Amino acid sequence: MECKKNENKKFCNCTYPCEKKGICCECIKYHRERNELPACFFDAETEKTYDRSFEAFIEMHKRKG
Ligand code: SF4
Structure with a gap:
């Protein structure tokens, strides 16, 4: 199986x-x-903080409600 790097980069x-x-x-x-x-x-807002922690993920979903 070939690496789909270029395909993956699109998303x-x-x-x-x-x-x-x-x-x-x-x-x-x-x-x-x-x-x-x-x-x-x-999401875009959280991604740009570069905080990839589980906590940041949970907080993001709390904000979304
Ligand atoms: S910074 Fe992290 S999420 Fe972004 S491409 Fe590199 S390893 Fe993946």
């Missing part, structure tokens, strides 16, 4: 300059090891 919402963009397996591994989630779990 990647991450605004952080990062070499893992589109390499979802590496992206998830990186953030999971830090108890975090990748950018695509966050």
Whole structure:
């Protein structure tokens, strides 16, 4: 199976300059090891804070109600 990096980059919402963009397996591994989630779990407002923590994810959903 070929890497779908270029295809994945089309829907990647991450605004952080990062070499893992589109390499979802590496992206998830990186953030999971830090108890975090990748950018695509966050809305635009939360994503731009670069806070990928579980807490930021929960707070985002609390704001949404
Ligand atoms: S979510 Fe994290 S690992 Fe993934 S592309 Fe953005 S900064 Fe890189």
